[in-house]
Amino acid sequence: MKHATVTKFLWANPHTMLLFDVKDDNGNISHWAGEAGSPSAIRLLGWNKKSLQPGDVITVHLYPSKFESNVGRVDKIVLADGTTLKDSPRGDLGVLSRY
Amino acid sequence: MRNLFQCCIVSLVGALVVSSFAFAQSQNSPKPNYGGPEDLYEKLGDTGSGGPAPRRDLTGFWAGKVAAKLNEVPPMTPWGQEQFKLHKTNGEYPVADSNDPIKGCDPLGFPRNMLFMTRGIVFTTMPGKVIEMSEYNRIWREIWTDGRELPKDVGGRSADAPDPRWYGYSVGHWEGDYTFVVTTVGSDERTWLDNAGHPHSIGLRVEERYTRVNHNQLEVTIKIDDPKAYTAPFIITKGSFTWIPEQDFEEELCVPSEQAEYLKLIGEPAAHSKQK
Numbered sequence: 313m314k315h316a317t318v319t320k321f322l323w324a325n326p327h328t329m330l331l332f333d334v335k336d337d338n339g340n341i342s343h344w345a346g347e348a349g350s351p352s353a354i355r356l357l358g359w360n361k362k363s364l365q366p367g368d369v370i371t372v373h374l375y376p377s378k379f380e381s382n383v384g385r386v387d388k389i390v391l392a393d394g395t396t397l398k399d400s401p402r403g404d405l406g407v408l409s410r411y
Numbered sequence: 412m413r414n415l416f417q418c419c420i421v422s423l424v425g426a427l428v429v430s431s432f433a434f435a436q437s438q439n440s441p442k443p444n445y446g447g448p449e450d451l452y453e454k455l456g457d458t459g460s461g462g463p464a465p466r467r468d469l470t471g472f473w474a475g476k477v478a479a480k481l482n483e484v485p486p487m488t489p490w491g492q493e494q495f496k497l498h499k500t501n502g503e504y505p506v507a508d509s510n511d512p513i514k515g516c517d518p519l520g521f522p523r524n525m526l527f528m529t530r531g532i533v534f535t536t537m538p539g540k541v542i543e544m545s546e547y548n549r550i551w552r553e554i555w556t557d558g559r560e561l562p563k564d565v566g567g568r569s570a571d572a573p574d575p576r577w578y579g580y581s582v583g584h585w586e587g588d589y590t591f592v593v594t595t596v597g598s599d600e601r602t603w604l605d606n607a608g609h610p611h612s613i614g615l616r617v618e619e620r621y622t623r624v625n626h627n628q629l630e631v632t633i634k635i636d637d638p639k640a641y642t643a644p645f646i647i648t649k650g651s652f653t654w655i656p657e658q659d660f661e662e663e664l665c666v667p668s669e670q671a672e673y674l675k676l677i678g679e680p681a682a683h684s685k686q687k
Contacts, residue, residue, distance in 0.1 A: 324669035326513075329676060345676045352530065352546075352661040353477065356454055357447040381680035401449040 316344070316372045321364035325350050330364065330386060332372060346374050346386040349400030359397050368392065450477040450530055451660065455653045461626030466588040469534035469541070469621055472660060473629055473652035479526045481648050484609050484641060491610055491640035498608030505682030507674055511608070512601055514674075516665035518577040520602025521552065521595060522617045525633060526648060527606055531660035541583055541591070546660045554583040554593050565597035566613040575599040575613055586620075593619040604635070605647075612639035627654040 313334050320331040327347040335341050348354055351361070364370070370391055376384040388398040448454035451474040487495060501509045513519055519528060524545050531546030539557035544550070562573040562580050573580070579595040586592055595617045604611045615637040622630045629652040636644040 322669070322672065324673065325663060325665055326670065327673050327677070329673060331676065345680070347673070347677050350663065352663045353450070355661070356449075356451065377681045383677045383681045398447060400447070 313344070313372045313374065316370050318364045318366055318368040318370060319343070320366060323351050323361040328354060328359070330372070330389070332370070342382055344372070344374075344382040344384075346372060346384050348386040353400035354397070357398050357400060358395075363391075363397060364389075450474070451655065452476050452530075452651075452653055455655070458627050458653055458656070460624075460628065461654060464589050464623040464625050467585050467591075468536075469591055469623060469629065470536060472531060472533050472655040472658045474531055474655050474660070475529045475650060475652045477528060477530050478606070479529065479648040479650050481526060481605060482646060484604075484635075484647070485643045485645050487609075487641055488639060490612070491637075494610035494640070495608060498603060498610065500606060500608045502606065505678065507678040507682035511606075512603065513665065514670070516667045516670050518550070518602065519547065521578040521598050522619075522633060522635070522647070523602055523605060524548075524550070524578070525619070525631070525650075526604075528663070529650075530663065531655070532652065543593075547663050548665060549662065550578065552578050552581055552595075554581040556583050561594060561596050566600075573597060577602060579617070589623045591621045591623075593621070595619070604640075610640055611635075611637050614639045628652070629654075 313332075316332040316334050318330065318332050320329070322329040322331075328349065328351060330346045330348065332344050332346070333341050334344060348359075351359075368391070370389050372389050373387040374384040375387060376382075386399050388396055390396050453476075455474055497510075499508060499510045501511050501514065506514060518524075524547060525532075528547040529545070533542075533544040533546075535542050535544070539555060541554040541556055543552045543554060545552075559582060561582055564572045565580065566572065566575045575597055577599050579598040581593050581595040583591055583593040596615070597613065598611060598615050598617070600611065600613050602611070603609065604615075615635070618634040618636070620632045620634075622632075624630055630649065631652070632649045633647050634644060635641065635647050
């Protein structure tokens with residue numbers, strides 16, 4: 313999802329959480345929540361507590377839930393400067409199957 | 412029968428690519444290559460020997476895998492199977508519907524903390540005991556080396572029966588100068604043996620064999636003996652740890668309030684919305 317606006321970034325265990333808004337072509341805003349690995353896992357991949365701030369505009373690649381809810385597991389995000397931050401491998405209980 | 416799930420990938424706007432595949436839940440399922448280290452152990456890689464192992468000394472900070480590669484468990488007893496069926500894992504159920512005790516930040520307990528979220532361990536020695544500390548949740552285990560026996564009848568009905576402990580009761584001794592053998596009993600039955608939901612009873616007896624190969628490498632073999640739950644003793648894993656050059660690691664805690672927020676923001680919506 314391009315042009316996603318970060319509303320909250322929670323640097324937390326066992327899952328980091330990214331909350332963001334996406335506007336469609338008609339101007340309707342949908343609110344999304346994505347989980348990523350634990351801080352100790354994604355820190356190894358270049359993330360830190362300040363990687364995302366409310367208001368940042370990013371691109372989010374996400375495994376969405378099979379249910380009608382705007383949640384999912386983050387695969388990677390691309391920051392405005394082109395930096396890519398990937399999610400951690402699934403060693404920290406971040407199984408995809410629950411989606 | 413354990414369920415299979417589907418998921419799909421949403422790519423860039425304007426070119427939605429949807430693919431679907433099924434997952435069979437297994438802690439040993441091959442993981443995609445994310446192009447980065449899974450844990451500090453992987454990041455450190457080959458650090459060399461660092462010289463010979465010091466005699467009878469495991470002191471220091473060690474990096475391990477976030478999740479051990481586990482061997483298959485042997486056939487379970489009827490009691491074991493009954494307990495296993497009651498366990499709803501995070502992998503097979505939406506996390507909001509799981510009854511994995513760690514969902515609410517209950518202690519991982521022993522031996523599960525040596526099989527999952529292990530990452531880092533520390534050994535230090537005090538008079539009469541070795542202390543093993545874990546990065547995850549910053550817990551410690553006391554391993555008595557003063558020759559005492561393990562407690563008997565843990566969790567028994569008598570008034571002076573010792574209480575079960577989340578991390579059990581441990582004693583240890585050296586075999587030769589480089590292998591430290593730890594025996595543990597009395598682990599609380601509320602803990603699971605592993606992420607797959609395999610159970611253990613209060614009668615569980617665990618043997619860990621830590622062998623310091625050289626200064627930088629530590630290997631461990633973990634053996635499970637629980638006749639109430641399994642039809643035979645078995646080696647559940649053989650793992651390795653690497654000396655951490657900085658002799659420090661992260662603080663990693665399961666924080667109940669953060670977990671509650673996760674369940675509210677992600678867990679519950681992912682589990683209890685209408686299916687597409």
